[in-house]
Amino acid sequence: MSLSKNFGGIVAVDRLSFSVGAGEVLGFLGPNGAGKSTTMKMLTGFLAPSGGTATINGHDIINDSLAARRIIGYLPEGAPSYGEMTVRNFLEFIARARGFKGREARRKAAAAIDRLNLESVPEQTIETLSKGFKRRVGLAQAILHDPQVLILDEPTDGLDPNQKHEVRSLIRDMSSEKIIVISTHMLEEVQALCNRAMIIADGRLLVDDTPAGLIARSRYHNAVTLVVEEPERVASILSEIPQARKVELREGELTVFPAEGARLFEVISDAVKEYGWSVSELRLEAGRLDEVFRQVTQGTVGK
Amino acid sequence: MSTPKSSGMSSVINVMRRELSGYFSTPVAWVFIVIFLVMSGVFTFYIGSFYERGMADLAPFFQFHPWLYLFLVPAIAMRLWAEERRSGTIELLLTLPLTTGQVVLGKFLAAWLFLGLSLMLTFPVWLTVNYLGNPDNGIIVAGYIGSWLMAGGFLAIGSCMSAVTRNQVVAFILSVVVCFGFLLSGLPMVMNVFTQWAPQALLDVIADFSFLAHFAAISKGVIDLRDLVYFVLVTAFWLMANTIVLEIKKAD
Ligand SMILES: Nc1ncnc2c1ncn2[C@@H]1O[C@H](COP(=O)(O)OP(=O)(O)OP(=O)(O)O)[C@@H](O)[C@H]1O
Ligand SMILES: [Mg+2]
Numbered sequence: 150m151s152l153s154k155n156f157g158g159i160v161a162v163d164r165l166s167f168s169v170g171a172g173e174v175l176g177f178l179g180p181n182g183a184g185k186s187t188t189m190k191m192l193t194g195f196l197a198p199s200g201g202t203a204t205i206n207g208h209d210i211i212n213d214s215l216a217a218r219r220i221i222g223y224l225p226e227g228a229p230s231y232g233e234m235t236v237r238n239f240l241e242f243i244a245r246a247r248g249f250k251g252r253e254a255r256r257k258a259a260a261a262i263d264r265l266n267l268e269s270v271p272e273q274t275i276e277t278l279s280k281g282f283k284r285r286v287g288l289a290q291a292i293l294h295d296p297q298v299l300i301l302d303e304p305t306d307g308l309d310p311n312q313k314h315e316v317r318s319l320i321r322d323m324s325s326e327k328i329i330v331i332s333t334h335m336l337e338e339v340q341a342l343c344n345r346a347m348i349i350a351d352g353r354l355l356v357d358d359t360p361a362g363l364i365a366r367s368r369y370h371n372a373v374t375l376v377v378e379e380p381e382r383v384a385s386i387l388s389e390i391p392q393a394r395k396v397e398l399r400e401g402e403l404t405v406f407p408a409e410g411a412r413l414f415e416v417i418s419d420a421v422k423e424y425g426w427s428v429s430e431l432r433l434e435a436g437r438l439d440e441v442f443r444q445v446t447q448g449t450v451g452k
Numbered sequence: 453m454s455t456p457k458s459s460g461m462s463s464v465i466n467v468m469r470r471e472l473s474g475y476f477s478t479p480v481a482w483v484f485i486v487i488f489l490v491m492s493g494v495f496t497f498y499i500g501s502f503y504e505r506g507m508a509d510l511a512p513f514f515q516f517h518p519w520l521y522l523f524l525v526p527a528i529a530m531r532l533w534a535e536e537r538r539s540g541t542i543e544l545l546l547t548l549p550l551t552t553g554q555v556v557l558g559k560f561l562a563a564w565l566f567l568g569l570s571l572m573l574t575f576p577v578w579l580t581v582n583y584l585g586n587p588d589n590g591i592i593v594a595g596y597i598g599s600w601l602m603a604g605g606f607l608a609i610g611s612c613m614s615a616v617t618r619n620q621v622v623a624f625i626l627s628v629v630v631c632f633g634f635l636l637s638g639l640p641m642v643m644n645v646f647t648q649w650a651p652q653a654l655l656d657v658i659a660d661f662s663f664l665a666h667f668a669a670i671s672k673g674v675i676d677l678r679d680l681v682y683f684v685l686v687t688a689f690w691l692m693a694n695t696i697v698l699e700i701k702k703a704d
Contacts, residue, residue, distance in 0.1 A: 193547040196703050219549040229540030231470070233477040245466040246548045274477075290544070 153200035154187050154352075161187040163352035164201065169345075171297075174324045176343035176360075177332035180446050184352040185332040186226045189300050192330075193223045205298055219247075222296035224304055228287025232276030236267055236286055239275060240293060247294040261289035264319065266312075280307040288316065292323070299323070301331045305338060317342050336438040340364075350446045360438070366445075367436030373413045374404045375421075376430035383426055392416050404434070463550050467558025468565070475566050484528060488570045491520055496577060509587050513577050514595045514671045518635055518664055521606045525567070526627035529610025530620045532559055533698070537618045546702055556695045560604075560611055567603045571596060591673030598670030601683035602663055606631050608690035615697045618704070634686070637661040 151166040162184040169175050177185040190196040192203060194214040203210050208217035230239055240258035249257050262271050265285040270278060275286055284307050291299060304320070305313045320329060320342060333339065339346050340360045348356040348363075356363065364370060377383050380403050387403070388396045392411035397404045407413040414433045421428050475481040495516035536542035545555055581587050610627040617623050646655055666679045 190543070190703065195543050195547050215549055215551065218547055221547070223544075223547050225540065225543040225547070227540055229544050231474065231541055232539065233474055234470070238473070242466065242470045243548070246463065246550055248549070250462075 151201035152188060152191050152198050152203055154184070154191060154196060155199045161352050162191070162198075165349070165352065165354055166201075167347065167354065167357060169328050169330065171328055172325055173345055174320065174329045174331070174343045176339040176346045177330065177349060178334075178336070178339060178346055178442060179332075179349035183349045183446075185349060186302055187352075188349075189223070189302050189330070189332065190225075193221055193225075193300055194218050195225075220297045222291035222294065222299045224287045224291040224301040226302040228284045230275050230283065230286055230290065233274055235272050235274050236262065236278075236289075237271040239286065240289055243290045243293055249294070257293050261293040264292065265289040266315065281309060281312055284308060285312065285316075288319075292319075297327055299327055299329045299331075301329070303333060304331055305333070305335065313338075336442060340438065348442065348445050355445050363441050364436035364438060367434075367438070367441045368406060368444075369404070369434040369440060370436035371413065372404050372406045372434040373417050374402055374430070374432050374434055375417065375428055376402055377421075377426050377428045379426075383424075386424070387417070387420065390416060390420070460551075460554060463554045464558045464561065467545075467550065467555055468562045471559050471562035472565060475562070480528075480531070481566065484524065484566075485570050485573060488520070488524055489573060491524070492516070492574055492577070495520065510577065510581055510592050510595055511671070513574070514599060514667075517599045518602065518667060521603055522628060522631050522635060525603055525606035526610045526613070526624050526631065528563055528567070529607055529627060530614050530623040532563065532611050533614040534618050534620045534623055542702060546698075552698050552702075553695050556611070556691055556698065560608060560691055560694075563607055563611070564600075564604050567607065568600050571600055571603070588673065591671075594673045594675050595671040597675070598667050598679070598683075601670070601680065601687075602667045605634070605663060605683050605686045605690070608687040608694065609634070612690045612694035612697060615694050615701075631663075634661060635663045637663075 151164050152162055153160070153164050154162040165184070165188055167175075177188070179185050187196065191198050192205065192210060194210055194217060197211065202212075205217045206220055208214075208220070210217050231242075234242070237258055240261050241254050244254035244257040247257075262268060265288055267282070267285055267289060270282060275283060278286065284304070288301070288304060291301060299320075301320075305316050308316060317338065320331070323329070331338075331342070343360055346356070346358060346360050346363055347354060356366075358366075375383075380398055380401065384396045384398050384403055387393055387405050392408055392413050393405050394408040394411075395406040397406070405413055405417060418431065420426075421431065492513065496510075496513040533542070536545060546552065578592060581592075582589070606627075609630050610623070613627040613630065614620075614623040616626065660682075666682050669676060669679050
């Protein structure tokens, strides 16, 4: 597939091209206005692409939109729903729109209420719910028909930590036989949930990798951080060792960056023993996603 | 793991039911009904001189319906799509496995049934005329049917205009203007503009587009198939236009 979308003169999505297989949880990352939501709107048939098309399980999103929409569950940005309806009535409406009839529709709605812990509010009108509950109603609506493809625009935005955890495990439970695409600004969510991440900026795909691969791009990857007495003196000693490329001292923390392919941790822990430094903390850095994100996206913004 | 396919009509009815229940969970419906009843009462009894005429029919009642609808129906119709856009539910609705046509028809039918209900609530007028005299109830039934059909025509225009712009006030003004055009197209005032230069065939078409002429015929009790078909066609035309407008600019 390859998708483009222009709004007047603005190019919101520029020949974005990717494919996702069952069992994959793909995370869309990107700064505000990157084109994440626009891409999702095109996949779900709400926006017509300005150029290109996509297929979802063999259904073209332009020519076979109805069939494509049937197998998609979609949570639009901001989780819109009919505020004057009760949670149960709303979900039953969605179930009937998905082709379930009578008792089956009621059963599906009840099951969705169950899965998103909405048991305390089924008869409450949606407009009187808190933001997090509204988001969960939106999620319930999206998963109600057990879709093969789930497209969720910022699914955990506004949820408390417990509910975030619940929703993430819900998505993880469903992920084995489904295709799931989520967009998020929470980087730890990508690590917790996704097995693939795409960074988009200005409508273009910048990086398509696993979360581990992303982290490996961090300059902190395999760096060693230590908290030690007399950091300046230690820093000057450490900067002499051949495996260290660079030493940074920041807020009392000393970070040593490895030279290409070097294994620093052993070297440094040996040095600690040898010199008898009093070290209160010593850790191997995995890498920092937020730093990778900034590095990747600001590279283009700065141009 | 495939979900069932829903038949066309049940999708329409599902949308219609949701929409209709929405009317009564907000004050909009009640306010509209009260205004409609009060206005039709005022028009009938004061302006229409219902008593003074001394005739047992509902002509003064029906005579003002086109003018009543001219403002009240666009007021109901203006929120049809604008509201979905404002709340973002249009994105939810149009990404469900429903065709745009089904959604348009469902929402239209809900509003039309609601107008029908408002119309039925004017039954005290009918009781009054039966109490006072011996009217031809066949003509009255015809009047109600004609009035409801005409309301459908206005409503389809208003619904389409509501899809054209997300601004409710603009939608209201646009639909009043278009409805006004349809109302008056047969009157001399409008015809004079065309008689100078337009060929006779076109004049006939324009004259034939008048809501007033067709409604007047029905409300006299003459149920001519052509008048009924006229309203059905006008309604169908505008609903089709509504569908096309939505397809083109649903996200704007
Ligand atoms: N209806 C529209 N008309 C004009 N421009 C639009 C429209 N919708 C989106 N855009 C523009 O398209 C670009 C991409 O927007 P989009 O909503 O896809 O970003 P996003 O990646 O989802 O951002 P966020 O993280 O803030 O949700 C933005 O520059 C936005 O201003
Ligand atoms: Mg977005």
